[in-house]
Amino acid sequence: MKTPPGAGSSATGSLPRSVHAGYALGSLATGAFGTVPGLLLLPYLTDTLGVAAGLAALLVLLPKAWDVLVNPVAGRISDRTRSRWGARRPYLLVAGLALAVLFASIFAAPFGSGPAAVAYVAFAFLATATAFAFFQVPYVAMPAELTGDYAERTRLMTWRIAVLALAILVSGAVAPLVVSAGGDGVTGHRWMGLFVAALIALGALGAFLGTRSAPTGTVGESEPTLRAQLAVAGANRPFRALLICFVVQSAGVATILAGVNYFAGQILRDEESGPTLLFVCFVGPALLVMPIWTRIGARLGKRTALVVASLILAVGAFALVAAPVLPAVAVYLMVALLGVGYAGQQVFALAMLPDCIAHETARTGRRQAGVFTGLWTAGETFGLALGPGIYGLVLQLSGYVSSDTGSAAAQSDTARLGVLLGFTLIPALLIAPPVLLLRQYTLTAQALTDATPDGRVDHGVVVGDESR
Numbered sequence: 411m412k413t414p415p416g417a418g419s420s421a422t423g424s425l426p427r428s429v430h431a432g433y434a435l436g437s438l439a440t441g442a443f444g445t446v447p448g449l450l451l452l453p454y455l456t457d458t459l460g461v462a463a464g465l466a467a468l469l470v471l472l473p474k475a476w477d478v479l480v481n482p483v484a485g486r487i488s489d490r491t492r493s494r495w496g497a498r499r500p501y502l503l504v505a506g507l508a509l510a511v512l513f514a515s516i517f518a519a520p521f522g523s524g525p526a527a528v529a530y531v532a533f534a535f536l537a538t539a540t541a542f543a544f545f546q547v548p549y550v551a552m553p554a555e556l557t558g559d560y561a562e563r564t565r566l567m568t569w570r571i572a573v574l575a576l577a578i579l580v581s582g583a584v585a586p587l588v589v590s591a592g593g594d595g596v597t598g599h600r601w602m603g604l605f606v607a608a609l610i611a612l613g614a615l616g617a618f619l620g621t622r623s624a625p626t627g628t629v630g631e632s633e634p635t636l637r638a639q640l641a642v643a644g645a646n647r648p649f650r651a652l653l654i655c656f657v658v659q660s661a662g663v664a665t666i667l668a669g670v671n672y673f674a675g676q677i678l679r680d681e682e683s684g685p686t687l688l689f690v691c692f693v694g695p696a697l698l699v700m701p702i703w704t705r706i707g708a709r710l711g712k713r714t715a716l717v718v719a720s721l722i723l724a725v726g727a728f729a730l731v732a733a734p735v736l737p738a739v740a741v742y743l744m745v746a747l748l749g750v751g752y753a754g755q756q757v758f759a760l761a762m763l764p765d766c767i768a769h770e771t772a773r774t775g776r777r778q779a780g781v782f783t784g785l786w787t788a789g790e791t792f793g794l795a796l797g798p799g800i801y802g803l804v805l806q807l808s809g810y811v812s813s814d815t816g817s818a819a820a821q822s823d824t825a826r827l828g829v830l831l832g833f834t835l836i837p838a839l840l841i842a843p844p845v846l847l848l849r850q851y852t853l854t855a856q857a858l859t860d861a862t863p864d865g866r867v868d869h870g871v872v873v874g875d876e877s878r
Contacts, residue, residue, distance in 0.1 A: 429556065430566060432620015434573040436549050438613025439506055441577025442606050443513065443542050444794055446585050447474075447535070448667040449685075451516070452798045453818075454599055455531070456805070459523045460814030467802025469528065470668075473536035474795030477543050481788030484547040485781050498548035499618055505544035506614020510607040512538040517603035519596045523814050543787065549617065550783040553764045556621075567761040572700050575753060577613070579693035581606055586671070586685040595816030642770070643781050649766035651850035656759045657789035659720060662840030663752065664797020666727065669833035672805070675818050676829045677733055678741065691745040696753035703754040712758045712765075717845045719754025724842035726751055730834040755841075765853045797837075804832040 447470070455466035488498055516534045521527040553566050585602050592601035644650060674684025707715040726747040733741045767782050808828025813819040821829070 424565075426623070429621060429623065430569040432622075433552065433556070433566060433617060434569040435613050435616030435620055436502060436506075436545075437570050437574035438577045438616065439509060439610040440542075440546055440549065440613070441574045442581040442609045442613070443509065443538070445578045445582045445667060446513075446602075446606050447516070448664050448794055448798050449582055449670055450585060450589070450599070450602070451531075451535070452668050452802055453671045454517065455528075456802075456810070456812040457818050458595055458599065458814065458816050459519075459527055459531070460812050461528055462806065462812055463802045463810045464806035465528075466812075467799045467806065469532050469535070470802065471795045471799035473532060473539045474791050476536055477539050477791040477795075478788045480540055480543040481547050481791065482781065482785055484543045485551065485783055485785070485787075488544075488548040488551065489781065495622075498552050499621060501544050501548040502614055502618040502621075505541050505548075506618070507611060509538060509541040509545050510611035510614065512541050513610055514603040514607035517599040519600065522596070539791065542791070545614065546787045546791075547783050550763070550787055551767075552621070567757055567764075568700060568704055571753065571757040571760065572697060574756065575693050575696040575700070577609065579689060579697070581609055582667075582670075582693065583686045583689040590682065598816070643785050646766060646770050646782075648769065648851045648853045649763075649782060651847045652759065652762055652766060653786060653789050655844040655847045656786075657793040658844040659723075659755060659759075659841050660790050660793030661796040661800065662727075662837040663723075663755075664794040665801050665837045665840065666748070666797070666833060668798035668801035669829065672801075672818075672829045673733075673833045676821055676826045677833075678738060680738075681818070687742060688745055691742045692749040692752065695746045695749040696756075699750050699753050700757065703757055706754070707758060707761075712762050713848050713851050715754060716758035716762070717848060719751050719758060720841055720845050721751070723748055723751030723755055724838045727834050727841065728838035731830065733830065733834070762851070762853070769853055800836060801832045804828045804836065 451470055452466055455461040455469060456463050461469070484501075488501055512534065516531060516538060518534075519527060519530075521530050556566065585606060588602040588605045589598035592598035670685050670688050671681075674688055675681040678684045680687075703715065703719065706718070710718070726744055729747075730741065730744055733744075736744075763782070763786055770782065805825070805828055808825045809822055810825045810828060811819040811821060
């Protein structure tokens with residue numbers, strides 16, 4: 411029998427702060443894995459293992475592209491899981507700890523440099539991406555089941571994005587410092603791998619333990635086959651538009667992340683502190699402006715606020731084309747502008763996803779959270795992998811010279827131009843145009859209320875209530 415609309419969200423009011431905080435801790439794991447490979451794996455391959463930029467781009471892209479197939483399967487499996495911990499929480503523990511161990515293995519370098527080392531990194535990264543799929547998909551599915559309240563889902567996402575920003579700041583800013591403190595080269599990267607693995611394990615354990623008192627939701631009937639589930643998700647027009655927009659924008663953001671070390675070394679001429687300062691300027695403002703974005707969303711609506719944030723992010727990236735002739739302080743201020751846009755782009759996209767899931771539940775009476783979040787995380791993971799792939803291709807085409815010394819080789823003016831454009835113009839072109847797709851996103855608080863027979867949506871404080 412079908413689950414009534416709204417089932418799977420066993421709470422219709424506010425969740426305890428302890429659940430907000432506990433759930434948000436999972437972003438330590440997702441933020442660290444989403445940031446560090448995109449930031450350091452490409453330079454690790456080109457400047458420590460001596461891999462050509464084009465081949466390095468493929469090694470970064472292909473293992474994560476595997477998740478396009480794995481994530482929907484992980485979603486389907488978690489949808490059908492029955493345990494005393496609920497459908498999702500077992501994966502937070504088991505897959506989360508496996509993710510930590512496998513991440514450290516990526517940078518273990520048991521074969522030094524050469525073809526064997528390259529093959530090892532590719533295999534270790536593939537295994538890590540698979541573990542991440544089984545952590546991320548259930549994790550992202552949880553908000554639609556923790557609460558049926560439209561506004562509460564946004565508050566939950568605000569906590570999550572705040573911790574995500576902190577995770578990006580800590581992992582992205584500190585990881586390069588750990589590499590330097592560990593002696594650079596292979597040894598420094600090994601220490602960095604252990605440091606990030608500890609962050610991931612902390613996030614996984616925190617999310618598992620922090621949500622132990624949260625409602626697990628009522629498990630309902632899902633579509634009988636994976637093909638049928640994917641067909642249902644594809645027929646959800648708002649979800650389809652939001653997904654495509656977010657995936658392309660994720661590729662743009664990941665291109666920026668992939669270029670941080672190169673941009674700091676080749677454009678700012680500051681290999682030591684440049685990457686850390688760029689990350690502090692990018693993520694620091696995100697922690698400060700989150701409440702402001704929440705108020706903007708309440709006034710403009712989630713969709714409009716997402717468009718505004720995306721345009722701020724794109725304009726900031728494009729303006730950095732002038733970085734070679736600007737003083738360093740001006741460059742860092744412009745990167746802070748990117749951080750403001752990035753914070754809004756993340757929080758509103760992720761707050762709109764549970765609304766798509768709730769809309770589908772109300773429309774069909776079936777629980778599809780795992781399928782939708784499986785597709786979402788597959789797309790996001792692919793976008794985050796595509797960014798370094800794009801950046802590596804730009805480096806290859808511009809003639810970037812690889813090195814196996816642990817330090818970047820001297821580069822030509824053409825290669826330095828490639829470093830600059832890959833960090834600025836290309837991300838801007840990936841981030842701005844997809845907002846046109848959001849014209850097909852029509853979900854509002856009123857629309858969700860109208861679609862739910864008992865009208866279980868709190869209009870008291872609705873972030874992004876476009877019906878006002």
